[in-house]
Amino acid sequence: MLRWFAEHGRRDLPWQTDPTPYRVWVSEIMLQQTQVATVIPYYSRFMERFPTVTALAKADLDAVLSHWSGLGYYSRARNLHEAAGLIVGEHNGAFPDTLDQAMALPGIGRSTAGAILALSKDQRHPILDGNCKRVLARYHAVPGWPGESGVAKRLWSHADAHTPDANVARYTQAIMDLGATVCTRTRPHCDVCPVADHCATGLTGTPEQFPGRRPKKIQPVKETRMLIVYSPDGSVLLERRPPAGIWGGLWSLPECATHEDPYEVCVQCFGLETASVDALPGFRHTFTHYHLDISPLTLAVTDDSTDIMERPDLLWAREADLEDRGLPAPVRRLLEDFFRMDESPCQERLTA
DNA sequence: AAGACGGGGAC
DNA sequence: GTCCCAGTCTT
Numbered sequence: 001m002l003r004w005f006a007e008h009g010r011r012d013l014p015w016q017t018d019p020t021p022y023r024v025w026v027s028e029i030m031l032q033q034t035q036v037a038t039v040i041p042y043y044s045r046f047m048e049r050f051p052t053v054t055a056l057a058k059a060d061l062d063a064v065l066s067h068w069s070g071l072g073y074y075s076r077a078r079n080l081h082e083a084a085g086l087i088v089g090e091h092n093g094a095f096p097d098t099l100d101q102a103m104a105l106p107g108i109g110r111s112t113a114g115a116i117l118a119l120s121k122d123q124r125h126p127i128l129d130g131n132c133k134r135v136l137a138r139y140h141a142v143p144g145w146p147g148e149s150g151v152a153k154r155l156w157s158h159a160d161a162h163t164p165d166a167n168v169a170r171y172t173q174a175i176m177d178l179g180a181t182v183c184t185r186t187r188p189h190c191d192v193c194p195v196a197d198h199c200a201t202g203l204t205g206t207p208e209q210f211p212g213r214r215p216k217k218i219q220p221v222k223e224t225r226m227l228i229v230y231s232p233d234g235s236v237l238l239e240r241r242p243p244a245g246i247w248g249g250l251w252s253l254p255e256c257a258t259h260e261d262p263y264e265v266c267v268q269c270f271g272l273e274t275a276s277v278d279a280l281p282g283f284r285h286t287f288t289h290y291h292l293d294i295s296p297l298t299l300a301v302t303d304d305s306t307d308i309m310e311r312p313d314l315l316w317a318r319e320a321d322l323e324d325r326g327l328p329a330p331v332r333r334l335l336e337d338f339f340r341m342d343e344s345p346c347q348e349r350l351t352a
Numbered sequence: 353a354a355g356a357c358g359g360g361g362a363c
Numbered sequence: 364g365t366c367c368c369a370g371t372c373t374t
Contacts, residue, residue: 027369028369028370029369029370030369031368031369031370032368032369032370032371033357033358033359033367033368033369033370033371034358034359034360034368034369035360035361035362035367035368035369036368036369037360037361038359038360038361038368039369070358070359070360071358071359071360072357072358072359072360073357073358073359073370073371074357074358075356075357075371075372076357076370076371079371079372106371106372107370107371107372108370108371109370109371109372110370110371111369111370111371112369112370112371115369127369128370129368129369129370130367130368130369130370131368131369132369147353147354148353149353176369179369180368180369184362185362185363185366185367185368186362186363186366213366213367214366214367216365244373245356245357246356246357246358247357247358248357285358285359286358286359287356287357287358287359288356288357288358288359289355289356289357328358328359329358329359329360330359
């Protein structure tokens with residue numbers, strides 16, 4: 001593995017050039033359930049804005065969420081920010097040196113804690129990310145879906161047995177790179193695999209059948225109406241979502257259940273008189289666990305009461321304000337389209 | 353043990 | 364469309 005890594009491993013990823021615990025930590029959190037190519041631009045912007053754990057701890061959560069906007073799993077950003085405060089407040093600004101202390105931080109489980117300490121301090125800890133699960137399930141022909149506790153337990157045992165006493169950082173990067181570039185989900189390249197000779201499935205079996213698939217489930221379909229409440233000065237009303245749950249803590253559009261009257265919602269919830277409801281084309285946003293059918297409605301504010309908003313969960317935002325706010329990806333796209341229509345001469349919606 | 357939690361890349 | 368990804372947290 002180490003010989004293969006020296007020749008074929010990835011050594012030039014942004015967090016590898018200067019693998020401090022902080023830089024590795026941020027990368028590992030971003031890489032949870034997210035592919036390297038997606039992470040890289042986010043990582044660059046994040047490290048430029050929050051170069052140290054102190055800078056991250058001092059920042060507003062809003063600033064952190066805006067740099068996370070579009071990555072998904074926003075609890076990762078909230079946990080990262082909270083953990084930075086704990087590191088500054090309880091660890092004198094130094095990332096914890098033991099596995100248990102690292103795992104005590106929010107957002108850091110066993111695999112991430114092991115990866116950070118292995119990659120940044122060469123400590124001996126096994127990891128078990130998606131790449132390792134695939135490599136080990138194939139190498140040892142472990143049947144079953146890794147989401148089952150018994151299967152995960154066997155994989156952890158193999159991971160620990162393979163982890164060397166020396167060169168842990170390089171070995172850890174090697175097994176992840178092997179999974180990412182050779183032992184790929186479909187059509188693995190067993191002909192160039194450095195461990196194919198001892199692999200239980202590579203040359204003689206069917207590696208694609210490992211690991212076992214997640215049991216299939218029908219995903220429910222939910223629907224909502226999103227209100228684009230716009231004022232004559234070209235700003236739209238944003239509402240902050242609750243800290244937990246879907247899109248937790250992000251700025252989104254007010255929503256209106258199918259049985260509610262959008263005019264009434266504007267009056268009751270925001271004290272705003274509106275007119276001229278228009279429907280924009282609906283679209284479907286798909287999550288891991290359900291589909292969300294979104295029907296956007298535009299409402300023009302008719303009275304001049306835009307100065308009554310003193311609520312911290314409400315915000316009038318112009319187009320230029322959006323980039324500094326954490327918005328769910330579909331809401332960001334929707335508002336970008338809305339403002340783009342606004343500029344287009346064929347629309348008379350705002351000019352009446 | 354099972355479900356919640358986003359978004360995008362690969363196919 | 365489906366599957367999955369450098370998982371963790373809550374229930």
